[in-house]
Amino acid sequence: MRGIWRDGNHFELLPEASRFLPAMFEALDGAESSILIELYLMESGRLASALITALERAAARGVTVMLLLDGYGAMGLAGEDRERLEAGGVALRFFNPLGFHSLARNLTRDHRKLVVVDGRVAFTGGFGAVDEFLDAWYEVAVRIEGPVVADWVRLFCRLWDSPLTRGSGAPGLVRGLGTATPEAEGYRGMSGRVVWGQGYRYQAIRLSLYGRVSGARQRIWVCTPYFVPTFGLRLRLARAARRGLDVRLLLPGEAHDHPGVRYAGQRFYGRLLKAGVRIFEFQPTFIHAKFSLVDDWVSLGSCNFDHWSLHWNLEANQEVENRRFAGEVAELFERHFAASQEIEPAAWARRPRWQRLKEWLFGSLDGMLTRLR
Structure with missing residues (x-):
């Protein structure tokens, strides 16, 4: 499925973790109303700990923080880190935890990677919250502003409320989050669309x-x-x-x-x-x-x-x-x-x-x- 082409966006290419991680953490620290994060991989370690700290700080200042992880890809996230997230005010949900159901269902994983701050700035790419992305793996991300961000928000919201998603953040929590995103000023002609599978x-x-x-x-x-x-x-x-x-x-x-x-x-x-x-x-x-x-x-x-x-x-x-x-x-x-x-x-x-x-x-x-x- 695919969204429609939207004009008036700004896309910034961020090659290497030394560029996209600081940009993401800067956006998280500047969040005023909401943070939406969807990841496949999150494992306890230096990067996960830094992310949890940033989310705790945001929740403490009244930001709605929602973290959606894949039930298999997050198996390496220790129990104490999960407890820390929930104690810090982060709504934490897991997509399709492994269970005694069909093999096809267990093989279906949420492999998407997304960070959205205040419904206005988004990041996507192939990243995850595992230490390999700090220095062992080469990765690329893109920072997004403009009308197409609203499509990313809607994509996140649908999966958050999916029957296959379980966790502390109740379905419906995403209702009321703003999805109207203005054009990025001065960037007429930068067309983009979200496409998903x-x-x-x-x-x-x-x-x-x-x-x-x-x-x-x-x-x-x-x-x-x-x-x-x-x-x-x-x-x-x-x-x-x-x-x-x-x-x-x-x-x-x-x-x-x-x-x-x-x-x-x-x-x-x-x-x-x-x-x-x-x-x-x-x-x-x-x-x-x-x-x-x-x-x-x-x-x-x-x-x-x-x-x-x-x-x-x-x-x-x-x-x-x-x-x-x-x-x-x-x-x-x-x-x-x-x-x-x-x-x-x-x-x-x-x-x-x-x-x-x-x-x-x-x-x-x-x-x-x-x-x-």
Whole structure:
């Protein structure tokens, strides 16, 4: 599902935790009426503790603070931290806690990442409240102002009141929160929309990318940490490369938190390389960011291009149509391409048998996953 395109927004690209974390904490400390946070990952540690302290301070000055976490992704949040949040006045809810129900329901996770302050400023990206984002994982976020923020608020409110959500904050608490967001002054022409997915039933993020790739005129650059693409995406990328477009993939290298996913995706390298797609594996650290650039269109948010995101998870991305913003994203891509190892087609064709075996093994497991629904 997708929102409508709205003009008059301001989008600020915030690459690296050293930029987006200070910006988020500054916004939290300046909150006057409400804070809405939705995260997949939150585990006890330095970052989670700092976030809890900021939320306690906000609640103490009368701000309505609502924290929505995934029931599986937050299993690493210690009991004392949960108690601290609730004692500090934070309304805390969990989406779809694990239980003795269907496997499909347990696999359905809230993978979205969102921070909204006073209904006026929002942040999204691939971040979470785990210490890996402090220095071990590379991530990118976007700061959002303008009418599109109201769409993020409405998206949060629907899930907060979902029957699958449990916790201390009662349903209906979100009623009365303002969702009328004025245009960001001086930013006429920065168009954006929120696009979201919910398992295999609602594939708006995937379909939006398909449409952009099929209609691309110049470039298609995609960064994703978990690249196990659908047949439809592989076909479109190959066709675009054969048309002479600049098609590049920015993917993780050996520094990966789920190596099996990397091997499952690598089984598609050969045909993509043969079609003219260029593949770069990022070397400095694990790149956890998820963002795409097609001509002057950008999509940035929580969605990976693997079967977990496309078949099971609740996901949401911010789409932006703006030449200046696209130029900033292109510069970011170029810096990362320079810090990556490009996969050469001839060298890839000579890869050893043990590498091919791992691709086959983890590819087979991935294929089984897609048939579980």
